[in-house]
Amino acid sequence: MKIKYLCALLLAALIYSCDDSTTGIGTDLIPGGDKIPANTDSYEFTTKSLLADSVYARTSTAYLGRYTDEQFGEFTADFIAQFTCMDNFKFEEELTKVIGVNISLQYGSFFGDSLNAMRLQVDTLDKVIPEKELSTFYTSVDPKDYYNEKGKPIAVKAYSAVGPSTSKDETTTTSSGVKQRTIIQTIKLPNSLGNHIFNKYKENKEYFKTPESFIKNVLKGVYIRCTHGDGTILYIDGLSLNLNFEALIESSSGKRDSLVYKSYFFGATKEVIQANHFSNGNRLEELAQDPDHTYLKSPAGIFTEATFPIAEIYNEHKRDTLNGVNVSFTRYNEKESKYKMGIPQYVLMVRKKDMFSFFEENKIIDNKTSFLSSYSSSNNTYTFTNIAPLITYCIEERKKGITAAGGDPEKEEDGKEWDAKNPDWNRVVIIPVKAVSNSNNEIVEISNSLGMESAMLKGGTNPENKLKMQIFYTTF
Numbered sequence: 001m002k003i004k005y006l007c008a009l010l011l012a013a014l015i016y017s018c019d020d021s022t023t024g025i026g027t028d029l030i031p032g033g034d035k036i037p038a039n040t041d042s043y044e045f046t047t048k049s050l051l052a053d054s055v056y057a058r059t060s061t062a063y064l065g066r067y068t069d070e071q072f073g074e075f076t077a078d079f080i081a082q083f084t085c086m087d088n089f090k091f092e093e094e095l096t097k098v099i100g101v102n103i104s105l106q107y108g109s110f111f112g113d114s115l116n117a118m119r120l121q122v123d124t125l126d127k128v129i130p131e132k133e134l135s136t137f138y139t140s141v142d143p144k145d146y147y148n149e150k151g152k153p154i155a156v157k158a159y160s161a162v163g164p165s166t167s168k169d170e171t172t173t174t175s176s177g178v179k180q181r182t183i184i185q186t187i188k189l190p191n192s193l194g195n196h197i198f199n200k201y202k203e204n205k206e207y208f209k210t211p212e213s214f215i216k217n218v219l220k221g222v223y224i225r226c227t228h229g230d231g232t233i234l235y236i237d238g239l240s241l242n243l244n245f246e247a248l249i250e251s252s253s254g255k256r257d258s259l260v261y262k263s264y265f266f267g268a269t270k271e272v273i274q275a276n277h278f279s280n281g282n283r284l285e286e287l288a289q290d291p292d293h294t295y296l297k298s299p300a301g302i303f304t305e306a307t308f309p310i311a312e313i314y315n316e317h318k319r320d321t322l323n324g325v326n327v328s329f330t331r332y333n334e335k336e337s338k339y340k341m342g343i344p345q346y347v348l349m350v351r352k353k354d355m356f357s358f359f360e361e362n363k364i365i366d367n368k369t370s371f372l373s374s375y376s377s378s379n380n381t382y383t384f385t386n387i388a389p390l391i392t393y394c395i396e397e398r399k400k401g402i403t404a405a406g407g408d409p410e411k412e413e414d415g416k417e418w419d420a421k422n423p424d425w426n427r428v429v430i431i432p433v434k435a436v437s438n439s440n441n442e443i444v445e446i447s448n449s450l451g452m453e454s455a456m457l458k459g460g461t462n463p464e465n466k467l468k469m470q471i472f473y474t475t476f
Helices: 009-018 191-203 211-217 283-288 310-317 388-404 412-421
Strands: 039-051 062-069 073-081 095-112 118-124 155-159 166-173 179-189 222-228 232-250 256-267 274-280 293-298 302-307 321-332 346-351 370-376 381-384 427-437 443-448 453-458 467-474
Touching: 039 283, 039 293, 039 310, 062 095, 062 118, 062 222, 062 274, 073 232, 073 283, 095 191, 095 222, 118 179, 155 179, 179 191, 191 232, 283 293, 283 302, 293 427, 310 388, 310 467, 321 388, 388 412
Parallel strands: none
Antiparallel strands: 039 302, 039 467, 062 073, 062 232, 073 222, 073 274, 095 179, 095 232, 118 155, 118 222, 166 179, 232 256, 293 302, 293 453, 302 427, 321 381, 321 453, 321 467, 346 370, 346 427, 370 381, 427 443
16 A cells, blocks of 8 residues: 655655646745655556557658567558649650669668568559648558559569668768668569550649649559568658650750750659558557557557556545656566567657647647656666646646536545546656757657567556555645
């Protein structure tokens, strides 16, 4: 049950030095110094796995392939993408005919077997991808909405992550000494697509004036998916449509009789849409029911949900000042496998009610309703050192909500009635994320992790597996 004891001045000083953001429980009283003894309590809380069949992923990286994991089952990744032309794009007048068309997939990393035999397919889209719809950027986007499933693909290619199917595989070193690998997978397309694009240009050059006009009138985009093979996921960070022409230019004789070759590139840039579609097998549903553990799995797999005993904390400490709240999630070491998934290096704690809007609105942690923790390899945990502001925020929200509903926050029955109507008010979700820092080591961007990562955590719905949070408070 609860453990309550009085700490020495040294412990109080240690707590305050870790985080000086103290906050009230029932009052707004803030201690004026660090010489007041601190008390501690511990509270149990429950966790469970939460299926995440889709995540918001507005990214310039495309994911392609299929991989079946022993623990998490089958995962597939495919994508739809648009190409853009530069403003006021122009083909040169000397062009005579199309001699080659291809799509270039550029990547520096992948997950799985480098030589595994895979096959991909390319289809053209017959509908414009809606730019303003948020659903477009969720990984549950359905490519069938934008292409003719019964139509003939424009390309099919057998490939592996590295090897004979690639046109380039080299490692370069930057000026700062960082080694970068570049692998290019070239997909040959029919010349008829190049003729279509060139004929559209001759028909109306206004079609090439802006990226929007090009997409609407010339090429709506492509859908690229894996149709065969299992064992590799490509992380594609560069995508372009390439057209090669013959051209006649003026020779030294003054006649247009000199044959040369011209190339034009249409890139899949941040200015146009690239949307990933992820799919998981039924194995995740089984894992989500595991009563003895919870899981983290990305991309778009499983999160961990925690229900905090906030009402209990308030009832027992409404006259105290909350100085800190610490909570940790411990990871189990998993069995070795040939292609072991990475461990999530950052996890986000966010209120369940905000788990979608946080990413849609491109938010940064505020250390009030959202917090960030990095993985500690020394103790195998994700630790949140002070979520006291979250506890206080939720308490105040609950009190205001009960009052607005005509109830009394101090009456247990009114509290229970409000809780029943607002079941997520005291719940948070732990989500694997990618965190980007600036030169000052300040977090400037947080997005859903889309890499192949996983962790099995202590907890679960089994009452014997409850976790504990520790609170630090002062009484006056």
